[in-house]
Amino acid sequence: MMGEDPENFTQADIDRAIRYLLPSGLFDKQARPIMKHPSEIFPPQKETQVDAEGRPFHYLFYTGKPNFFSLMHDAYAKLLEIQAIEDKMLAKGIYKPDIEPLFLKRSLWLSREDLVKMVIEDVTDHDYNRLIRLLERIIQQPYAKHIEEFVLQFRRDIMAAGSKEVIEPLKYDDNGIAFSEGTGKRKTAMATVTVRDRGTGKVFINGKGLLDYFKNIQDREQIMFPFQFVGKLGDFDMECTVEGGGSSGQAGAIRLATSYALRSFLPEEQIEQMRQAGLLTKDPRVVERQKPGQKGARKKFTWKKR
């Protein structure tokens, strides 16, 4: 059978046959367990801190937190350094610093936990606050830019670099008119909006005009607001489809979708202004659920004294 000799079938042949008939992935290289490197599992520890004669290596060893206090010492040394630079400049007669101030807008001070990881020592809240106060004092100095590298090791970016939003470029239709699309949601309403350039302020919702579709002045104002905010009320035409929700929800959805679509037409400062005004933030409010033992979300059953 299968070219095998049944008379001289050895154990090795049996093993070979089993491997052929019932292949197992257990012995595959890719099936081996992957373990983390010990440095990732065990927390970082300090190396030996005293030499063979019992003399400590670090000059602040006896404080109990040599790494942390050495950081404080270095920070203060840097402060003295830039104060000396300032004194020299003032002595020369230069009263305004010839260097720009430090830019720290998009970053925060490192947290206490980050600091603990950095120095591998227990840092109390009090110690942490003292360090931050010293660093705050340093960044207020006029010549702080000289020690930018030192300060930046204590700053953490608020936003990760890769999470920048990509604004879609303008699209052009057959007539050469630029247009842009956006979608938005509010409560249970969802809207898809197309904003066209070189328009006269026409608005169509689900094929109907603005006045026909939204009877309420508040809803009409909501839809107008993005255009009014950027100062281009009569410059664009807007066409949208909206489903779900009620009149107010639909108006909010259209407003958000319009703001998203408008971004393609505008410079960055105006987009930032729109963000500050709240036009680009989805309103997270939805109907709150009813809870058991209550009439509604917040309304309770009649309270009986006895």
Next chain:
Amino acid sequence: MKIDDPLHHPDYFNVKDLFTLQDLFNAKVHLGHKLGVLNPHMKKYIFGVRQKMCILDLDQTMEHLQLALNVTAHIAYRKGIIMFVNRSLQFTHLVEKTAHECGEYAHTRYWQGGCFTNALLQYGPETKLPHLVILLNTQTNVFQEHTAVRDSAKMNIPTVGIVDSNCNPNLITYPVPGNDDTPVSMELYCKLFKEAIMRGKQARKEKDDIAKKLADEHKL
């Protein structure tokens, strides 16, 4: 080449040359605190009182400072661990820098209770405690006696301390009556102690080099 035992020499490292009485005066070392905060144990070190301000006797300061510097240099010569202590915020940086520059240790931060008395548990079994503690200000920033004074006495560690007119010199092995609040005087003390330590270490290095050379010659 000095052949005699350093310990039998009255001033082996010549610390008398490190400063003069005029240097002490220029560094405002004689200026004490007000009469109201005078510690009774400091009365013997006072030269006099002028407009309720105590003036320390610089002749006595000279003697005490020479003794203190001598002890420091000898301990550095014998490779001892020297620790500078100061809890005055104004001079934290100066003291730490001085200690770092002469290769010794500093403690100018909050004193953890068991620093000396619970050292085995806090730092581990291999550590050695300092062989000398130099207190550049024997008081904490709330005008109370620094714990290091008492704890050094408990652990049989000799102390050198700059005692101002409001300090208690009793538990300090080598008190040095002097001003501990003025930057000029603090800079002077740091310079003097650093110089004494460097002299001790230099003498040790020379002696070790000679011994090594003799050993090499002997091997050959």
